[in-house]
Amino acid sequence: MEQSGASLLERDLAKLIVQTLKLKIDPAAIEPEAALFGEGLGLDSIDALELSLAISQTYGYQLKSSDPQIKTIFSSLRALAEAIEKNRTK
Template identity: 55%
Template sequence: MAERLIQALQLDILVDEIVPDAPLFGDGLGLDSIDALEIALLVSRDYGITLKSDDPDNKTIFASLRALSAHIQAHRKAA
């Protein structure tokens, strides 16, 4: 997931530089609302999961790479 995130957002970092529990926004990776939209598109396209902007769980879902990955695993449609 970290590799896909780096590619989709065109981040200038290595996979090893992403701490799984670090915040995606603010002091962590420093992502912003546009990046959140890109992540939602990535998750929808690659994993078949729709992330909506008005979901009350977004703060938890987008808390960290680990949280996002756990959400994807829990909601991924069977292939």
């Protein structure tokens, strides 16, 4: 599978996810629109926590689950990248 039309940030983020969560997959195999949690990559809330720390350190964006958009933000690589783009401080 190829990341059709993945942006640079999406590709960097895919690498960060794979590295942080030690997933045994090629970052390029994460489809930008596919689900990250539950059935998709099978990630859980501990992964979300680990990922939030990595995102905060890398992009200076602190995720909040009280954010009304949180479900959407974590729905796919693309949605997460968009949220980071909008909120990043580094």
